Amino acid sequence: MKAFLPLFRLAAGQIGEIESISGDPSQVHRLHELGLYQGIKVTMIRSGSPCVIRLAGHKLCFRQNDGLDIQVRPLAGI
Amino acid sequence: MSSVVETRAESRTITIALLGNPNTGKSTLFNALADVRQHVGNYPGVTVEKKIGHVLLDGQRFALVDLPGTYSLAPRSPDEMVTVDVLLGRQTDVTAPDVILCVVDASKLERNLYLVSQAIELGVPTVVVLNKMDVAAEHGIELDIALLQKRLGVPVIPLQADRRIGLESLKQELPQVVGQTSTPSELPFPDAFRQEVLRLQNDLQDASSQAGSGATLPRYLVERLLLDQGGYVEQADLPGVTSELLERVSEARARLADAGFPVPAVEAKTRYQWVARMLDGAVVNRSEDRITLTDRLDQWLMHRVWGTALFIAVMVVVFQSIFMWAIPLMDLIEEVIAWLSESISAVMAEGALRSLLADGVLAGVGSVLVFLPQILILFFFIALLEECGYMARAAYLMDRLMYRVGLSGKSFIPLLSSFACAVPGIMATRVIEDRRDRLVTILVAPLMTCSARLPVYTLLIAAFIPDQRWLGGWLGLQGITMLAMYLLGMATAVLAAWLFKRTLLRGQTPSFIMELPHYRLPSLQTVVRRMLENGWAFVSGAGTLILVVAILVWAAAYFPHPPEIGSQVRAGYTEQLAALEQRERGLQDRDDLSEDQRQAALDQLLEERGELRAEISSAVAAAYMEQSFLARAGHFIEPVVRPLGWDWRIGCAVIASFPAREVVVGTLGVIYHLGEGEDETSESLRETLRSATWPGTGRKVFNVPVALSLMVFFALCAQCAPTLVIIRRETNSWAWPIFTFVYMTLLAYIGALITYQTGMLLVGS
Ligand SMILES: Nc1nc2c(ncn2[C@@H]2O[C@H](COP(=O)(O)OP(=O)(O)OP(=O)(O)O)[C@@H](O)[C@H]2O)c(=O)[nH]1
Ligand SMILES: [Mg+2]
Numbered sequence A: 001m002k003a004f005l006p007l008f009r010l011a012a013g014q015i016g017e018i019e020s021i022s023g024d025p026s027q028v029h030r031l032h033e034l035g036l037y038q039g040i041k042v043t044m045i046r047s048g049s050p051c052v053i054r055l056a057g058h059k060l061c062f063r064q065n066d067g068l069d070i071q072v073r074p075l076a077g078i
Numbered sequence B: 001m002s003s004v005v006e007t008r009a010e011s012r013t014i015t016i017a018l019l020g021n022p023n024t025g026k027s028t029l030f031n032a033l034a035d036v037r038q039h040v041g042n043y044p045g046v047t048v049e050k051k052i053g054h055v056l057l058d059g060q061r062f063a064l065v066d067l068p069g070t071y072s073l074a075p076r077s078p079d080e081m082v083t084v085d086v087l088l089g090r091q092t093d094v095t096a097p098d099v100i101l102c103v104v105d106a107s108k109l110e111r112n113l114y115l116v117s118q119a120i121e122l123g124v125p126t127v128v129v130l131n132k133m134d135v136a137a138e139h140g141i142e143l144d145i146a147l148l149q150k151r152l153g154v155p156v157i158p159l160q161a162d163r164r165i166g167l168e169s170l171k172q173e174l175p176q177v178v179g180q181t182s183t184p185s186e187l188p189f190p191d192a193f194r195q196e197v198l199r200l201q202n203d204l205q206d207a208s209s210q211a212g213s214g215a216t217l218p219r220y221l222v223e224r225l226l227l228d229q230g231g232y233v234e235q236a237d238l239p240g241v242t243s244e245l246l247e248r249v250s251e252a253r254a255r256l257a258d259a260g261f262p263v264p265a266v267e268a269k270t271r272y273q274w275v276a277r278m279l280d281g282a283v284v285n286r287s288e289d290r291i292t293l294t295d296r297l298d299q300w301l302m303h304r305v306w307g308t309a310l311f312i313a314v315m316v317v318v319f320q321s322i323f324m325w326a327i328p329l330m331d332l333i334e335e336v337i338a339w340l341s342e343s344i345s346a347v348m349a350e351g352a353l354r355s356l357l358a359d360g361v362l363a364g365v366g367s368v369l370v371f372l373p374q375i376l377i378l379f380f381f382i383a384l385l386e387e388c389g390y391m392a393r394a395a396y397l398m399d400r401l402m403y404r405v406g407l408s409g410k411s412f413i414p415l416l417s418s419f420a421c422a423v424p425g426i427m428a429t430r431v432i433e434d435r436r437d438r439l440v441t442i443l444v445a446p447l448m449t450c451s452a453r454l455p456v457y458t459l460l461i462a463a464f465i466p467d468q469r470w471l472g473g474w475l476g477l478q479g480i481t482m483l484a485m486y487l488l489g490m491a492t493a494v495l496a497a498w499l500f501k502r503t504l505l506r507g508q509t510p511s512f513i514m515e516l517p518h519y520r521l522p523s524l525q526t527v528v529r530r531m532l533e534n535g536w537a538f539v540s541g542a543g544t545l546i547l548v549v550a551i552l553v554w555a556a557a558y559f560p561h562p563p564e565i566g567s568q569v570r571a572g573y574t575e576q577l578a579a580l581e582q583r584e585r586g587l588q589d590r591d592d593l594s595e596d597q598r599q600a601a602l603d604q605l606l607e608e609r610g611e612l613r614a615e616i617s618s619a620v621a622a623a624y625m626e627q628s629f630l631a632r633a634g635h636f637i638e639p640v641v642r643p644l645g646w647d648w649r650i651g652c653a654v655i656a657s658f659p660a661r662e663v664v665v666g667t668l669g670v671i672y673h674l675g676e677g678e679d680e681t682s683e684s685l686r687e688t689l690r691s692a693t694w695p696g697t698g699r700k701v702f703n704v705p706v707a708l709s710l711m712v713f714f715a716l717c718a719q720c721a722p723t724l725v726i727i728r729r730e731t732n733s734w735a736w737p738i739f740t741f742v743y744m745t746l747l748a749y750i751g752a753l754i755t756y757q758t759g760m761l762l763v764g765s
Helices: A025-031 B004-010 B026-033 B078-088 B106-122 B133-138 B145-152 B167-177 B191-211 B220-226 B243-258 B265-279 B293-299 B306-347 B352-369 B371-389 B392-402 B409-417 B420-430 B437-447 B449-465 B477-502 B524-558 B564-591 B594-626 B629-644 B648-656 B663-671 B683-691 B704-716 B721-731 B735-763
Strands: A015-025 A041-045 A051-055 A058-063 A068-078 B015-020 B051-058 B061-068 B099-105 B128-132 B142-143 B156-158 B284-285 B513-518
Touching: A015 B409, A025 B015, A025 B265, A041 B293, A041 B594, A058 B392, A068 B145, A068 B437, B004 B648, B015 B026, B015 B078, B015 B106, B026 B051, B026 B099, B026 B128, B026 B167, B051 B078, B051 B142, B051 B167, B061 B437, B061 B513, B078 B106, B099 B106, B099 B191, B106 B133, B106 B142, B106 B220, B106 B265, B128 B265, B128 B648, B133 B142, B145 B156, B145 B265, B191 B220, B191 B306, B191 B648, B220 B243, B220 B306, B220 B437, B243 B420, B293 B306, B306 B352, B306 B371, B306 B392, B306 B420, B352 B524, B371 B392, B371 B409, B392 B409, B409 B420, B420 B437, B420 B721, B437 B477, B437 B721, B437 B735, B449 B477, B449 B524, B449 B663, B449 B683, B449 B704, B477 B704, B477 B735, B524 B629, B524 B648, B524 B735, B629 B648, B629 B704, B629 B735, B648 B663, B648 B704, B704 B735, B721 B735
Parallel strands: B015 B061, B015 B099, B099 B128, B128 B156
Antiparallel strands: A015 A041, A015 A068, A041 A051, A051 A058, A058 B513, B051 B061, B142 B284
8 A cells, every 4th residue: 555645635524634735836826824834634525526634623615737746645444 | 171172173183093904803893982884704815995983082083994914014015005004104195103012922923023013113102902812812812911011102992892891991091102212122123134224224315315305215115015024015106216226235235244234134024023012921821722713613524525515504604595585575665666666657757867767776775775675685694604713614615616617716616706796805905915816706706696686687587497496496497597607607717717727817816825713603793794785885885876877777778768759650640549439339329228237348348448549559669669869770780790699789788798697687678668677577678579470470579599699698697887887996907997998898799699500490480
């Protein structure tokens, strides 16, 4: 099994730790400001596109475009 | 005592700027503090423009500035630069803030403190407000406020703005922080980084003293210059920022990269590490992943099937109410206007002034006010849905669809608002970060069926679409036609958006990120207040313009008004009048009739006379109309509108309605020579349109294809000056409003042409 997978591959209920975010610098920066950065844990609440994720107390709805690559390390599911 | 008050009253106003992430409660706090009302909503991005209010604390006047919510002070667009400029006192219309009031959502501290870390670098006295303490408590978050305050080095005040809990301690604190410097226990960035900033600042200073300009850049902007590679600050044309300086900036970046601080990645990392140090031990989250009521609701409301079904149901209810509830109110407004107009006619002598008041001003005011119920109802629902937190879910559900045409869920609310009026809809596009997406949304928003199109549809449908019903009256042909006009607007908008995204504004569909706020019970007071504010904005903004247009149209339809025309027309009727009088006299001379019979015959004559009088005044009005400037223009363009099946009179009404489409009903009334200011439900205007014929023939002007072609034209045409003005303001260029006007007018013409020509093929002339 691979250690990392793209964020949107997480199944609903699964938790992942963000390993890396790469792509268009200004978009990456925006994600950082929204609280999505390396080391943070995200829970996939609703998979799909857009997906719904929870991180650090807030819920985000998120559709990622091709210019972005977010890799997560899957942790235990609920 | 009184002297103290006096000296204080004389001292200058102190400015407080409210800064914070979107939806943290800045506007709520602003309203609680100040005496001016400001929009709130449980949807990120409700405040799109800075608002200023005042408050008297401790005898001292404070000016409050409510800023749009932002996640960061790293400007990426002119809009975001405005916030930074206001905070640094670089904006001319607002004085430099003496205090920054940082409103923070206590339940989302990690992310909110990111902005705080930037705010304290601005070097302005800062107060941090921990708002939504109730939500934090509900989430099992415990805070050590004293510790947090010590670490941040600024006053930290827990608050619940919507219930005004904690407001008093904030009011006490505010006057005290003025003039104080905030000293956090540690700054976000390490020494090495700050040295580089200082060095650049010195370079700038040297350069400006050499040039003798004396212009300096605040430390914070120098820092941004260093951090935002290729960012907005580099291109913002700031004083002293030359290509030579930018060279130095890249050298500095290279040195920092060597020292282990790679720009730009370093910023987020450094700041979040600082946040973590600030919060360590000061925040205890007892139940990180507790399932809240919001989560449970979202399982249904955001469900692909149930959520979508509910969304459709909500939309049906919204639009149904707009039609059901608004109609009686609209009728009432019309009656009042008609009554006023009659009263004016009764008390004033005939002439230009009376005509101006009754047919120009009142008809103009009426044509605006009549939409107010619909606009208020739509804004009521928008405020309600936003305030309870549902709107963000609607945007999520719509994103899938919007994505297909290259837009995102964020375009949903601007487009929904455009169903009431495109002006607030276009203003609401500011929440869309991506420039191209925002432009495309602005360009297609005027295609949504706004309430100003309704009168035309109502009139023409009632007059020309047969009232056929099926399924026990539930499904009617007239209703379907109305729905078809709405769908036509939407479908065209979708196609246009799709096309623009592929041609003119080509670009990658940006990522779509949106916070989903917690559901909450909306406060009726807030909802009603927002509804009224939006309604007022419509009346005062679009209203004045529509009024001006109505007066201009009236003038064009009234002048030159040579008096001899009236007498000429009247002269044509003298014989008929004389004949009536003759018969009356004859009646008096007859004695073979009983009293009753004579009376009946007299009544009959009186009625005939009344009818003749009405006919004469219509004929006079028509004769004046025929020679008016408006009619001359109508005749001039007749060749252009003939292929659409229109006669010069329709063409005329359409020209007159270019500044404001709702003017058309009144103008049609004027032109089809039945008293001016005719309203769309009036039986007589409907009848007149039905019976109007081409001059010199018995052929009717209107048939179903003509009516449809006119409706299609109105569905697609950009007949609204306020919309074009607002597009100019939001895009900061005349090119876009001109483009909007041209593309929509072309579409409208082609659409109407196709409708009429195919219609005639089907009907057969
Ligand atoms: N539970 C709770 N809700 C609050 C509190 N303060 C404000 N709200 C609600 O939070 C929502 C957002 O409030 P706003 O005042 O519009 O937020 P804002 O910061 O001005 O938002 P933007 O203008 O979009 O940046 C509204 O629904 C408020 O009623 C609070 O202390 N507790
Ligand atoms: Mg606000």
